[in-house]
Amino acid sequence: MVTTTPPRSGGKQAPDAAASGRTRRRRRRSAPYILIAPVVILLAVFIFYPVGSVFYYSLQYYNPTTPWDNGFAGLDNFRLMFADDMFWNSLVVTAKWVGVQVVFQLILGLGLALLVNEVFRGRGLARALVFSPWAVSGVLTTGIWLLIYNPSTGLFKLLGEIGIGDGTAAPIADPDTAFWATSVAELWRGVPFFAILILAELQSAPKDLYEAANVDGANRWQRFRFVTLPHLKAVIILSTLLRGVWEFNNVDLLYTLTAGGPADVTTTLPLYVSQLATTAQDFGYGSALTTVAFVILLFCSILYLRLSKFNSDKA
């Protein structure tokens, strides 16, 4: 502890004031560290340490069911991937899943936000209703859409009875339709996320710009294209990025609705990894896949941010 005795010359008050000023400064300097201590500890123990151990295990043979083979593997786990059709398949499914979800959620969410930003009677109720699926869990979404897709009691049976289709469709059991059927269920839950964020941003839109556009005789589309869209740009970039990462990692719905099937058409990379972990117990290979997923995510995110900023410089 630094408590240098200050010179006595300056009367009684001065040393006290100087000392307390110093403690105050010291306290001020340590205050932010006290405030961030909880988050640092939590992140270190529950995120960064596990991530580190994933990196470590990715270089090991590690399978609790065959302990005699465990040990240093070098890059073997990574080499294994090139020959693993399931890995490449899951990568393609993941890209398709993330792409479809982000694009459709954004378009529908943007449309929905513009709709409920209009002034009409019952707007509050309409908002509460269209946003409500956002609060529903992935498992519950599965439950609800199982009831809808079920061939013996579901919606298609009902539609068949009134003459639309033949009433025998089983969308999540058919490899041709399973991906899209699952996508629709996820869209149902995911669109409100974009709608909420975009609506929030619409409400802070600069009103004078719209007036200026009106004076200049801009039509509806031009107002949207040249006033609304530029205003929304930041939130669109941010929300698509967050959502892309989230949909990449999201396994709740896939795990419970299709479990990756039929014929692996809905097996995304995280789902494949969790299957490796729970059934095959191949933790070493699973860790290598996790490492690759992490790198892909980080790379794509940085690329996305760069590209979107690049566009803003041009515009």
Added chain:
Amino acid sequence: MTTTTERPPTPIAAPKASGEPRFHRKRPRVFSVGLPLALYLLFTLVPFYWMIVFAFRPADSTSMLPWPITFDHFDTVWNTLGFSFFFKNSLIVAALSLVLTTFVALATGYALARFKFRAKIPLVMALLCSQFVPGAMLLIPLFQVFREIGLVDNLFGLIVADTVFQLPLAAMLMAGFISQIPVELEEAARVDGCSRMRAFRIIMLPLLRPGLIAVGSFAFIGSWNNFLFGLMFISSQDKFTLPVGLSYTIGSYNVDFGVLAAGGLIAAVPVVAVFAIIQKYLVQGLSAGAVKG
């Protein structure tokens, strides 16, 4: 649903300069607003309606109305399948991780918004990076950590796990909310003799209400709905949360759809109700500009 108070109409919506656009507006709005909104409402509400029908009608009925009405499915789910336990567990976990997330996010957000310190940029980087960590793929190492500290098959472990994975976003949202509030307000209070703590409590907290509601509701809904951690870390059935319980109902051979729907309704009603009440504040809070960080 308490969302009827309208904001005053915006200048765009109330054309004044020329009376002419008003004339044109009236009719096309049915097609430009009414119709698409009705279609989207249909897409949103039919699945909910389907669940309600299955939950309330007798098992052998094929009627599309929940009539004759029965509560047998709820009785089965609540008393026989243990959803009363699951409900209580979910409530405990969601409420406590709401409190924990909000407190830690508040402290972190305040430090980020109000102090200059050397670890600030590394901390922000760490928060951003942890957004990219695939939680679903960390289950094995996480499980090992939780086993070490004895939080496996323990509701408190779930609370911690939920909190940790919500924290990065919550903290950054909170930092955004706090930096929206002029620092002068706080300084004025401190010049008047308030301690930093007191200035925070009487000046900042009331102004932060929309932010607290937004972050708190994200935390509550996120942890009420979390499935994977519950599935991996909890093994005894009396500690299951609702999503885990529901997934076993879904996964059983011969799914009883009435029971499934009733269980789903029990899981849905609290969050959908909470959300319907807070969604207005959520939009307002996010609209304060916090999204831009």
